[in-house]
Amino acid sequence: MSEKLFIFWHYLSRLATVLCLCANCTLVLATPSANEPISPLPKRPYAHPHIVQLGKILFNDVRLSRDNSISCAACHNLAKGGDDGQKTSTGIDGKRGTRNAPTVINSSLNMAQFWDGRVNSLSHQVMGPITNPNEMGSEWDSLLEKLRKDLELSAQFERVYADGITRENLIDALVTFERQLISNNTPFDKYLQGIPNSISAFAEQGYKTFKQIGCAACHQGKNVGGNMYQNFGVVIPYPKPDSDDNKEDYGRYEATGKESDRYKFRVPSLRNVTETAPYFHDGSEATLEGAVRKMVHHQIGRPIDDESVRAILAFLKTLRGEVSGDLL
Ligand code: HEC
Numbered sequence: 001m002s003e004k005l006f007i008f009w010h011y012l013s014r015l016a017t018v019l020c021l022c023a024n025c026t027l028v029l030a031t032p033s034a035n036e037p038i039s040p041l042p043k044r045p046y047a048h049p050h051i052v053q054l055g056k057i058l059f060n061d062v063r064l065s066r067d068n069s070i071s072c073a074a075c076h077n078l079a080k081g082g083d084d085g086q087k088t089s090t091g092i093d094g095k096r097g098t099r100n101a102p103t104v105i106n107s108s109l110n111m112a113q114f115w116d117g118r119v120n121s122l123s124h125q126v127m128g129p130i131t132n133p134n135e136m137g138s139e140w141d142s143l144l145e146k147l148r149k150d151l152e153l154s155a156q157f158e159r160v161y162a163d164g165i166t167r168e169n170l171i172d173a174l175v176t177f178e179r180q181l182i183s184n185n186t187p188f189d190k191y192l193q194g195i196p197n198s199i200s201a202f203a204e205q206g207y208k209t210f211k212q213i214g215c216a217a218c219h220q221g222k223n224v225g226g227n228m229y230q231n232f233g234v235v236i237p238y239p240k241p242d243s244d245d246n247k248e249d250y251g252r253y254e255a256t257g258k259e260s261d262r263y264k265f266r267v268p269s270l271r272n273v274t275e276t277a278p279y280f281h282d283g284s285e286a287t288l289e290g291a292v293r294k295m296v297h298h299q300i301g302r303p304i305d306d307e308s309v310r311a312i313l314a315f316l317k318t319l320r321g322e323v324s325g326d327l328l
Pocket residue numbers: 059064070071072073074075076089090091092097099100101102103104107110112113114115116122125126129130134135136174
């Protein structure tokens with residue numbers, strides 16, 4: 001291919017990706033480079049092993065919470081899909097939040113963090129739980145003072161950061177660790193790379209259905225989601241379930257205040273979705289099959305037969321990957 005032709009083709013492929021991000025689009029316009037709406041996960045980025053190790057320690061350290069009772073891992077258990085398996089999470093003093101904990105695995109690949117995308121970087125995200133009174137309830141000054149008393153931890157910080165334990169360094173270590181949480185080597189990514197027999201014929205049939213009926217219009221890209229905001233109930237409105245405290249969740253509207261964002265949520269990633277029950281922003285759906293059926297009903301609006309549901313479930317299983325054992 002000549003260079004000019006290549007540039008033109010590259011431009012067209014970009015355009016196609018942009019077009020398919022439009023709201024309510026049901027067409028799947030794949031990037032011609034891969035010819036698929038979903039692309040394989042990138043590799044773990046390089047990071048200094050001492051910083052990753054420090055981030056891992058902090059992620060599992062209950063001292064980040066005011067009363068030394070919970071760590072990040074309490075709500076984001078990496079051995080169990082990176083979430084807590086609860087409908088909504090329990091923070092310090094048994095306080096319950098209003099949203100289901102999303103997985104931290106592959107979350108660095110989402111365009112923004114949280115169900116409403118209210119922060120666009122992991123560094124800003126980390127500040128949330130540490131000081132959120134419903135989660136860890138700490139105050140920065142007392143937290144840093146508490147940690148500085150630990151001479152071993154101080155030495156570990158000083159090994160990689162000249163100024164030792166500071167808020168910025170703590171955030172940097174946690175975020176560096178979180179960026180390592182990529183679930184590589186999924187059967188589906190091997191299939192995308194053309195490796196024969198990576199997934200069963202039934203799972204492949206499920207993937208085809210997933211594309212044909214329009215799931216991939218929203219759940220797409222390297223994270224099979226995480227790159228747009230959509231309403232739950234684009235075709236058939238979703239009855240708002242009572243949340244525990246009976247407060248309605250307005251989703252993206254709570255972050256932007258824009259009327260058009262009311263009830264929009266960031267489309268969740270479906271990577272590792274078999275491990276992250278219960279489902280939806282309010283954790284209202286206990287099973288993956290139930291979640292798929294609700295999506296078919298509310299987002300697609302046309303029924304599909306039971307075999308197609310089973311095939312989609314078989315496809316979703318192939319999105320399961322594992323984070324590297326040294327991070328657990
Ligand atoms: C009490 C439970 C709890 C604790 C402790 C907790 N989280 Fe979370 N986490 C949640 C919930 C719930 C959400 C979703 C909140 C929302 O969308 O409004 C979330 C969201 C996130 C997200 C966004 C993921 C995405 O895809 O949007 C990341 C990243 C994250 N937490 C990392 C951390 C880190 C790092 C810590 C420790 C400093 C931590 N969490 C501590 C419950 C918790």
